[in-house]
Amino acid sequence: MTEAMDCEYTVQGEGPPLFLIHGIGAARNTWARALPVLTPHFTVVTYDLRGHGASPMPSGEFGLEELVADLERVRERTGYETAHFAGHSLGGMIGPAYALKYPDRVLSLGLLSTAAFRTEDDSAKVWGVVRAMEEKGIPQVLETLSDRWFTDGFIAAHPDVVRNRLKQVVDTDPDVFLNVFRIYAGTEMAPWLHEVMAPSLVLTGEFDGGCNPRLNRLIDEALPNSELVILPDLKHSLLLEAGEVVAENILRFVRTLN
Structure with missing residues (x-):
C-alpha cells in the first residue's frame, strides 16, 4: 500500500475546483502570478509537495506513485469529487499519472513545462545534472540552472525573483530535492500517455531546454x-516570469470545454 502524506494546502477563489501542482524544490507560492487570473473563475487548491514548503518531511525515498497518492489525499481532504488539474515540470508528470489512476476525478489537465519521449541524449543531460548535484552539492550546480530557467532580460530586470528561487531550492532538504529530481529525470510518460483521456493543455516555453517544444x-x-x-521567448520558469499568461491559457482552454 502506497503511504500518502497530509500535505499543506490552500483553497481560494470561486468556481469549479482547480488543483495546481508545483515542481522540484518549489512550493505553493510559485503560482502567485497566476492566481489573480484564476481565482475569479476557479476554486484554486494549491499545495506543497511532501518535503517542500510547509508540508511534512518524508521518512525515506519515495517515487511518483507516492506523489500521486499525496495529491489524492489533498483531493479527499478538500471534498471535491471532480476537478481540473494543472502541474508545472515534475507537477506536469504528477497530473497525468494521477489522471491515469483516477480518470473519473479529472475534468481536464494542464501539462506545463514538462517532458516525455526523451531521447538517450535528453536523458543523459538531465541525469548529468542530477549526478553533478550528488557529487558537487546542489548550491554549486544551481547557478548554472538559472540561465536554463529564466530569460536574460528577466534575470537583469528581476534579480530578486531569481535569487529567491535559488534560495528556495537551497532551503529545500537536499535529500528531498535530489529525490524529486531523480523522479523527474527517471519518469517516462511515453508508454502510457495515450491512455490519458482527459482534455489536456500542453504548454511550454519556446526556449525551455529540458522541456522543449520538440518533446x-x-x-x-x-x-x-x-x-x-x-509561449514565445520563455524558458522553464514561466510561472515566475509570465504566470498570468499561463493562467490565461488555462482559463481559455477550460472555457473551450463547455
Missing part, C-alpha cells in the same frame, strides 16, 4: 485530446 509536440501527439501552446 511537447510528441506529448501533444500522444494524448488523445489535447492542445499545444508554445
Whole structure:
C-alpha cells in the first residue's frame, strides 16, 4: 500500500475546483502570478509537495506513485469529487499519472513545462545534472540552472525573483530535492500517455531546454485530446516570469470545454 502524506494546502477563489501542482524544490507560492487570473473563475487548491514548503518531511525515498497518492489525499481532504488539474515540470508528470489512476476525478489537465519521449541524449543531460548535484552539492550546480530557467532580460530586470528561487531550492532538504529530481529525470510518460483521456493543455516555453517544444509536440501527439501552446521567448520558469499568461491559457482552454 502506497503511504500518502497530509500535505499543506490552500483553497481560494470561486468556481469549479482547480488543483495546481508545483515542481522540484518549489512550493505553493510559485503560482502567485497566476492566481489573480484564476481565482475569479476557479476554486484554486494549491499545495506543497511532501518535503517542500510547509508540508511534512518524508521518512525515506519515495517515487511518483507516492506523489500521486499525496495529491489524492489533498483531493479527499478538500471534498471535491471532480476537478481540473494543472502541474508545472515534475507537477506536469504528477497530473497525468494521477489522471491515469483516477480518470473519473479529472475534468481536464494542464501539462506545463514538462517532458516525455526523451531521447538517450535528453536523458543523459538531465541525469548529468542530477549526478553533478550528488557529487558537487546542489548550491554549486544551481547557478548554472538559472540561465536554463529564466530569460536574460528577466534575470537583469528581476534579480530578486531569481535569487529567491535559488534560495528556495537551497532551503529545500537536499535529500528531498535530489529525490524529486531523480523522479523527474527517471519518469517516462511515453508508454502510457495515450491512455490519458482527459482534455489536456500542453504548454511550454519556446526556449525551455529540458522541456522543449520538440518533446511537447510528441506529448501533444500522444494524448488523445489535447492542445499545444508554445509561449514565445520563455524558458522553464514561466510561472515566475509570465504566470498570468499561463493562467490565461488555462482559463481559455477550460472555457473551450463547455
